[in-house]
Amino acid sequence: MSTTAATPSTVADDEGRAAFDALIAADGRIEPRDWMPEDYRKTLIRQVSQHAHSEIIGMQPEANWITRAPSLKRKAILMAKVQDEAGHGLYLYSAAETLGATRDEMVEALIEGKAKYSSIFNYPTRSWADVGAIGWLVDGAAIANQVPLCRASYAPYGRAMVRICKEESFHQRQGFEILLTLANGTPEQKAMAQDAVNRFYAPALMMFGPPDDASPNSKQSMAWHIKRFSNDDLRQRFVGMIVEQVKVLGLTLPDPELRYDEETKQWIHQELDWVEFMDVIKGKGPCNAQRLERRRVAHEDGAWVREAAAEYARKQQLKLAEASGKAA
Amino acid sequence: MGAENQINDTNATGALQEDKHAWPLWEVFVRSSRGLSHVHAGSLHAPDADMAVRNARDLYTRRNEGVSLWVVLSDNIIASDPRDKESFFESPKGKDYRHATYYTASEGVKHL
Ligand SMILES: [Fe+2]
Ligand SMILES: [Fe+2]
Numbered sequence: 001m002s003t004t005a006a007t008p009s010t011v012a013d014d015e016g017r018a019a020f021d022a023l024i025a026a027d028g029r030i031e032p033r034d035w036m037p038e039d040y041r042k043t044l045i046r047q048v049s050q051h052a053h054s055e056i057i058g059m060q061p062e063a064n065w066i067t068r069a070p071s072l073k074r075k076a077i078l079m080a081k082v083q084d085e086a087g088h089g090l091y092l093y094s095a096a097e098t099l100g101a102t103r104d105e106m107v108e109a110l111i112e113g114k115a116k117y118s119s120i121f122n123y124p125t126r127s128w129a130d131v132g133a134i135g136w137l138v139d140g141a142a143i144a145n146q147v148p149l150c151r152a153s154y155a156p157y158g159r160a161m162v163r164i165c166k167e168e169s170f171h172q173r174q175g176f177e178i179l180l181t182l183a184n185g186t187p188e189q190k191a192m193a194q195d196a197v198n199r200f201y202a203p204a205l206m207m208f209g210p211p212d213d214a215s216p217n218s219k220q221s222m223a224w225h226i227k228r229f230s231n232d233d234l235r236q237r238f239v240g241m242i243v244e245q246v247k248v249l250g251l252t253l254p255d256p257e258l259r260y261d262e263e264t265k266q267w268i269h270q271e272l273d274w275v276e277f278m279d280v281i282k283g284k285g286p287c288n289a290q291r292l293e294r295r296r297v298a299h300e301d302g303a304w305v306r307e308a309a310a311e312y313a314r315k316q317q318l319k320l321a322e323a324s325g326k327a328a
Numbered sequence: 329m330g331a332e333n334q335i336n337d338t339n340a341t342g343a344l345q346e347d348k349h350a351w352p353l354w355e356v357f358v359r360s361s362r363g364l365s366h367v368h369a370g371s372l373h374a375p376d377a378d379m380a381v382r383n384a385r386d387l388y389t390r391r392n393e394g395v396s397l398w399v400v401l402s403d404n405i406i407a408s409d410p411r412d413k414e415s416f417f418e419s420p421k422g423k424d425y426r427h428a429t430y431y432t433a434s435e436g437v438k439h440l
Contacts, residue, residue, distance in 0.1 A: 084390070
């Protein structure tokens with residue numbers, strides 16, 4: 001190993017930047033110990049940790065229905081899905097750690113309300129059909145967002161996304177199946193499914209983020225090959241998919257303006273409420289306080305377990321050291 | 329220093345372990361089926377080796393992704409320096425004769 005590593009010099013920086021630029025230009029991957037611009041590192045820590053937080057907070061709206069799932073099978077499926085989301089959070093936290101963020105810092109930032117996470121998880125789940133709508137629309141939007149992230153220039157992020165994407169398709173399908181079952185049930189069940197779709201449609205479209213002209217950081221992210229498609233492009237693609245899927249459900253999308261414009265080859269959808277979006281991101285959504293409080297309580301309630309496990313490990317190590325001391 | 333995780337000394341897991349309750353970082357390797365090598369799957373925090381293996385099972389093999397797991401403290405991984413690319417890995421360059429494709433005289437000769 002080179003011993004000059006610890007002394008930052010402008011020469012090393014220049015060389016590092018040249019190597020970084022060349023890798024990005026060749027659509028290569030950046031690994032944790034490569035030189036990278038500070039802004040690139042910061043942008044990624046922010047994005048990957050926010051992504052991790054979203055997975056972790058995202059467990060709550062659905063966990064809300066685990067005890068009330070309509071059958072043992074649905075309950076087992078929902079538990080598996082929520083457990084997957086916990087796994088996604090952990091993959092992403094470790095990816096962020098490769099950039100120098102510590103787990104404790106990230107967990108604390110979330111609990112203290114200093115970190116952002118996806119606004120969608122601040123909406124309540126009022127009925128069992130909401131679990132279906134979340135799987136179909138929210139996981140669906142997440143997939144549309146995440147598939148291109150598998151090719152993100154920062155390799156550990158890309159690798160985490162590959163793992164996550166493999167698991168997501170089950171999430172979307174189980175949600176779709178819940179809605180399909182309800183839509184083919186009693187009129188009340190069908191109405192419940194439609195109501196869930198009505199409430200989650202616009203928030204799901206907003207998951208792709210503000211329109212391109214109001215998304216100042218997108219350009220740099222695309223230049224760095226972190227992002228591969230613009231927010232509006234991804235939203236377009238998603239709308240195109242659900243327009244067809246909703247027909248299979250026998251339900252409708254709550255959007256009177258929705259149409260395909262042959263000339264521009266674009267889906268025209270209703271104006272989304274970006275004021276509401278910003279409010280929810282900033283903490284004024286219907287469930288922000290509840291979500292953070294739940295996360296804080298879970299973290300604090302688990303403290304004694306973490307401490308006991310660490311203490312047990314310490315004592316075992318001491319015993320081992322003593323035993324090997326005696327043997328010697 | 330962990331191959332994947334630590335990019336400078338201030339973030340080394342050693343520092344974390346000084347905090348009484350923080351759990352160290354482990355790298356997880358999964359053998360997907362008998363006959364194949366263990367491959368790096370990712371990392372996780374755990375208080376000790378036993379818990380690291382259990383957590384690795386829950387985190388990286390929820391869908392039969394593995395038949396065997398290795399965990400190793402990230403701190404215990406010794407990695408080459410990424411800047412060594414040129415000097416450290418230089419010797420195979422210019423030695424095309426180590427590859428079968430270098431030998432063209434035998435083209436068209438069967439089973440060779
Ligand atoms: Fe997820
Ligand atoms: Fe999911």
